[in-house]
Amino acid sequence: MQIVTTHTNTDFDALASMVACTSLYPGVHGVLPSHVMPGVRSFLSIHQDLLRIIPRKGFDPDAVTGLIVVDTNNWNRLDQMGSLAGRKDLEIISWDHHMEGTTIVSDTEHREEVGASVTLLLEEMERQQTPFTPMQATLFLLGIYDDTGCLTFSSATPRDARMTAFLLENGADLNIVSAFLSNTIDDSHSQVFSDMLAHATILEQKGMKIGIFARPVQSGLTLLSSLVEKFREFKGLDVVFGIFSTDQDKVMVIGRSGPAGVDVGAVVRSLGGGGHPGAGSAIVKKADPARVCEQVTALIQKFRQKNTFVRDIMSDAVRFKIPSSLTMAEAGDIMARSRINGLLVCEEDRFMGLLPGSAVSGAKKKNRLSHSVKGFIKTTVPAVGPDDNARTAMDRMNQSREGVLPVLEKGCLAGVLTRGGLILHIYEI
Ligand SMILES: [Mn+2]
Secondary structure: OEEEEOEOOEOHHHHHHHHHHHHHOOOOEEEEOOOEOHHHHHHHHHHHHHOOEEEOOOOOHHHOOEEEEEOOOOHHHEOOOHHHOOOOOOEEEEEEOOOOOOOOOOOEEEEOOOOOHHHHHHHHHHHHOOOOOHHHHHHHHHHHHHHHOOOOOOOOOHHHHHHHHHHHHOOOOHHHHHHHHOOOOOHHHHHHHHHHHHHOEEEEEOOEEEEEEEEEOOOOOOOHHHHHHHHHHHHOOOEEEEEEEEEOOEEEEEEEEOOOOEOHHHHHHHOOOEEOOOEEEEEEEOOOHHHHHHHHHHHHHHOEOOOOEHHHHOEOHHHOEEEOOOEHHHHHHHHHHHOOOEEEEEEOOEEEEEEEHHHHHHHHHOOOOOOEHHHHOEOOOOOEOOOOEHHHHHHHHHHOOOOEEEEEEOOEEEEEEEHHHHHHHHOOO
16 A cells, blocks of 8 residues: 655645645555644544545554655654654655755655745646646645745745646635634633743844743643744744743744744754754653753854844945035035935044935025034934844834934944845845
8 A cells, every 4th residue: 555644743735745645646545643733633624535535543554565755754753654664665755845854765755945845746746737626726725825824934935936826726715725724822822822922031142033932831732833933923033932841851842933033943953853944843852941941042043044244234434424514505415416315424433423315405495505514413313333233224224214324333434324235135136
């Protein structure tokens, strides 16, 4: 018997990939792990009879002659399939988008860095013109959306978007998709979330905002990972780690990070788990929660994403810098000529303040163009230091009306950061 199986805590990408395999490989049966995510559970409660899937419970691995593994490449993440690991006669095919932590050696490997495993399978199905139903299209789309945050995570690729279009062209139902993706939380999860709000430690290190929450929780909570993600969004953090202890010797570590945070996958792999740069988890057995918390804190330092500092993206202030001896008329000329909306006024190198374009038009109206710029400068303006990171610069830029941030070092003008310069950085042009 040839089977396809996937990781425990099965998510929609894993289920969708299994179902795609049952279409792509005739006669293959899906073997579903005992623990599946709640959204997947409720999807299955309605659709199970339409899928060629049997439960893990009561299934005999000895009957397996061919194995397809989807959405993982690690024996430990399968539901008790370890007995197959040493079988030399077994042909193994894998379809996966996890690039690290491989323990399953397969005969045929389809492994590429895309947002969802099912994307790889869908490309193959499109190529082979494998037929599928609108219900399956809907499940496949749930798989892509679940793993890519509806194509918003940085792990999403154009290939995932292309397959999204392919599925929408072939009957995927967005109403059903959104119904299953919205995972409202029950009272016991709400309790954990309010605990997080009250007790999480929030740190700011070199411009990276980190949240760490380490508390015991009751067992059986299945949506802890969405709580961690919701908490990150809610508090506007770069990275959040939830360290949940359910009993004395088992600690669950769940991490979520934005692009300016850490490589969560690398952190949790160091703890024996798995994941991507943006999301991952690990279960540490026989562990002291306080010790795990220390480990996570150290790993955050080790695997933080490369940071860009203001000094890397600032430009020379020469176009923006004027001496305080100029008149408003002279300053107005410079602004018009250079098409800039804010000048940085200095005495020697000492930064005095910013002269906004609006001050020049105001002076013109009131016939004060012959006055010195000194009386018109704004002395308290948003500014950055060369060692601030790009994220801080972005926050400050939000506060700047002129789109010009002076870069100050000990009160002196070290450079300038413009809106345009920041855009070039964000889009890596
Ligand atoms: Mn996946």
